[in-house]
Amino acid sequence: MTPAQAAWLRALRNLGRFEEFDLQLAGMFARQDPQLPESAMWVIACLSQQIQRGAVCLTLAGLAAETPPAVNPSVPWPANAADWVTLLRRVPAVGVPGQIRPLVLDGSSGRFYSYRHWDLEQRLARELRQRAGWAPVAEARVVRRALNALFPADEPAASLQGLAAALAASGRITVLTGGPGTGKTTTLARMLAVLLHARPASRVALVAPTGKAAARMEEALGGALARLPAQWRVTVPAQATTLHRLLGLRPGAAHLPRFHPAHPLPVDILALDEASMVDLALMTRLVEALPDTARLILLGDPDQLASVEAGAVLGDLCESPLGFSPMQARRLVELTGWSMSPATARDDHPLRDHRVHLTHNHRFGDSPGLARLAAAVNGGDAAAVHCLLTGEGEPEVSGSAEPGLMMEQVLAGYAPYLDALTAGTAAAEVLGRFEQFRVLCAHRAGPFGVDGLNARIEAALRRRGYLLGEGLWTAGRPVLVTRNDPGARLANGDVGLILPDRSGRLQAVFRRSDGSVHAISPARLGAWETAFAMTVHKTQGSEFDTVLLVLPSEDSPLLTRNLLYTGVTRARRRLRVVGPVEIWESALARRQQRASGLGDALRRPQAIGDHECY
Ligand SMILES: Nc1ncnc2c1ncn2[C@@H]1O[C@H](COP(=O)(O)OP(=O)(O)OP(=O)(O)O)[C@@H](O)[C@H]1O
Numbered sequence: 086m087t088p089a090q091a092a093w094l095r096a097l098r099n100l101g102r103f104e105e106f107d108l109q110l111a112g113m114f115a116r117q118d119p120q121l122p123e124s125a126m127w128v129i130a131c132l133s134q135q136i137q138r139g140a141v142c143l144t145l146a147g148l149a150a151e152t153p154p155a156v157n158p159s160v161p162w163p164a165n166a167a168d169w170v171t172l173l174r175r176v177p178a179v180g181v182p183g184q185i186r187p188l189v190l191d192g193s194s195g196r197f198y199s200y201r202h203w204d205l206e207q208r209l210a211r212e213l214r215q216r217a218g219w220a221p222v223a224e225a226r227v228v229r230r231a232l233n234a235l236f237p238a239d240e241p242a243a244s245l246q247g248l249a250a251a252l253a254a255s256g257r258i259t260v261l262t263g264g265p266g267t268g269k270t271t272t273l274a275r276m277l278a279v280l281l282h283a284r285p286a287s288r289v290a291l292v293a294p295t296g297k298a299a300a301r302m303e304e305a306l307g308g309a310l311a312r313l314p315a316q317w318r319v320t321v322p323a324q325a326t327t328l329h330r331l332l333g334l335r336p337g338a339a340h341l342p343r344f345h346p347a348h349p350l351p352v353d354i355l356a357l358d359e360a361s362m363v364d365l366a367l368m369t370r371l372v373e374a375l376p377d378t379a380r381l382i383l384l385g386d387p388d389q390l391a392s393v394e395a396g397a398v399l400g401d402l403c404e405s406p407l408g409f410s411p412m413q414a415r416r417l418v419e420l421t422g423w424s425m426s427p428a429t430a431r432d433d434h435p436l437r438d439h440r441v442h443l444t445h446n447h448r449f450g451d452s453p454g455l456a457r458l459a460a461a462v463n464g465g466d467a468a469a470v471h472c473l474l475t476g477e478g479e480p481e482v483s484g485s486a487e488p489g490l491m492m493e494q495v496l497a498g499y500a501p502y503l504d505a506l507t508a509g510t511a512a513a514e515v516l517g518r519f520e521q522f523r524v525l526c527a528h529r530a531g532p533f534g535v536d537g538l539n540a541r542i543e544a545a546l547r548r549r550g551y552l553l554g555e556g557l558w559t560a561g562r563p564v565l566v567t568r569n570d571p572g573a574r575l576a577n578g579d580v581g582l583i584l585p586d587r588s589g590r591l592q593a594v595f596r597r598s599d600g601s602v603h604a605i606s607p608a609r610l611g612a613w614e615t616a617f618a619m620t621v622h623k624t625q626g627s628e629f630d631t632v633l634l635v636l637p638s639e640d641s642p643l644l645t646r647n648l649l650y651t652g653v654t655r656a657r658r659r660l661r662v663v664g665p666v667e668i669w670e671s672a673l674a675r676r677q678q679r680a681s682g683l684g685d686a687l688r689r690p691q692a693i694g695d696h697e698c699y
Pocket residue numbers: 240242243246263264265266267268269270271272305309447448
């Protein structure tokens with residue numbers, strides 16, 4: 086690295102804008118290339134930072150809109166996106182699409198990638214494009230008979246759900262989206278009935294991103310399958326599994342998973358729940374490991390928080406306007422006998438003909454305030470949110486700007502579990518009661534973050550005599566497992582309790598999806614943390630009867646509408662919110678946005694060699 090490059094790196098470090106990892110990466114490229122301009126080091130640090138924040142790439146238009154860092158005015162700085170392209174083209178480490186170089190500049194779209202993310206995006210787009218298209222599972226009369234029996238015309242709520250099943254029966258990819266309680270799982274059960282009646286020997290896999298989400302899928306789908314009309318009942322695997330387990334991915338991800346393109350998964354139908362939580366790399370691995378003939382059904386809510394790792398795949402798949410192309414509408418009319426009109430808007434997104442969005446919430450029938458609040462949050466309607474939280478009209482939702490009564494609300498929420506704990510009730514019952522209520526936070530740090538609140542809740546419970554005994558292993562302590570631990574049969578995200586067994590010895594107990602209790606010695610717990618309060622991120626894929634959502638007193642870029650929506654929709658019956666109005670307002674105005682080129686890659690196959698549009 087030249088002295089000028091080293092000085093520049095030091096100056097960037099002093100800015101305090103980047104993590105050390107971003108700067109180390111920029112430094113590594115500078116060590117390889119003494120000619121690397123300072124501005125290019127800046128872009129590399131920005132790209133690394135954006136990837137850590139979940140983006141797949143950097144847009145040069147966004148970069149050009151930023152003011153140059155106030156570091157060294159004598160350093161030449163590109164004036165616009167076209168100048169950035171010219172500058173980056175001269176860097177040997179930067180290739181055009183299709184060239185194997187550490188960094189990729191797609192000049193036609195103005196996107197700057199690491200090779201890994203560019204390659205993942207192209208591979209996923211290629212796989213999805215190949216799967217798109219008309220591929221009926223059986224003759225039209227077989228499909229039509231099943232659809233008409235399972236989605237009767239006198240059930241108007243079922244019409245979109247029926248359409249989704251028609252897509253699953255006529256194509257190898259189906260994207261079924263909708264908010265909580267809109268009937269995604271119910272529809273999946275009926276889709277499986279249609280598909281398995283057409284091809285009874287089909288092998289089905291049920292999968293979700295986390296152990297918790299897999300357990301919920303298993304439970305909810307089991308119920309929905311049991312509600313099918315007797316003559317349409319079908320047998321599917323009793324167990325849903327996590328994506329990692331299904332693919333045979335080992336920690337470290339450096340090895341090939343057990344299933345990959347040369348050794349595909351032995352499945353004919355794969356249903357993935359909570360697809361919004363799946364990142365670009367994992368989705369690519371999944372789709373590549375599927376046999377070409379398999380049917381993939383993605384279920385999820387694209388308005389929720391996107392994956393922890395880079396990508397917002399479900400959101401990108403839902404980027405086109407809703408509605409079918411004229412050709413697809415015509416085919417569906419022929420297949421189903423139902424009437425429908427094509428969309429007027431044109432869009433070449435290949436998944437537009439494979440996607441249905443459910444809108445009617447069936448579960449919030451008893452809690453219309455929750456449905457209204459979720460819709461207002463999702464629409465960013467601050468006035469409606471304020472009105473719902475502070476008005477008298479909707480008893481199941483309420484909000485307070487002042488945290489004064491927060492601890493009383495926590496104690497009231499946990500009262501059924503604390504009573505069961507004190508009475509020495511059986512572990513399954515105590516666990517069930519604990520699962521009814523949860524305190525959710527936006528962040529980990531700060532007085533209203535998970536760490537601060539857990540400490541305060543624990544202290545309050547000790548003062549009131551609910552938690553006895555010193556130290557970590559205290560009867561009643563909720564524990565959240567934070568790393569997969571196959572040896573202990575625990576998955577990242579599992580929540581359990583420390584409870585005494587009949588002889589008074591403390592155990593860590595976890596409830597399985599079949600209602601049974603799994604108990605291990607607390608000493609066998611690997612990575613875990615206390616879980617009276619949890620982040621919204623960690624509870625994605627779970628629901629509770631009552632949620633207390635606590636927002637911080639300081640604004641931050643991580644407070645987004647998607648985070649609020651995900652938090653609000655964790656509540657099944659009742660939601661209490663604590664947090665200043667201005668924090669709500671600014672979070673509602675901020676959408677989680679992740680730069681990605683997947684939508685474009687799906688629409689147009691990459692022209693390798695690249696052409697400029699600047
Ligand atoms: N067409 C329908 N008519 C009447 N009730 C329905 C219909 N579809 C679903 N329901 C009911 O709505 C409730 C929620 O359905 P379901 O669990 O399938 O929704 P979901 O979208 O999977 O929810 P979540 O995302 O929270 O898991 C269930 O009680 C289900 O029986």
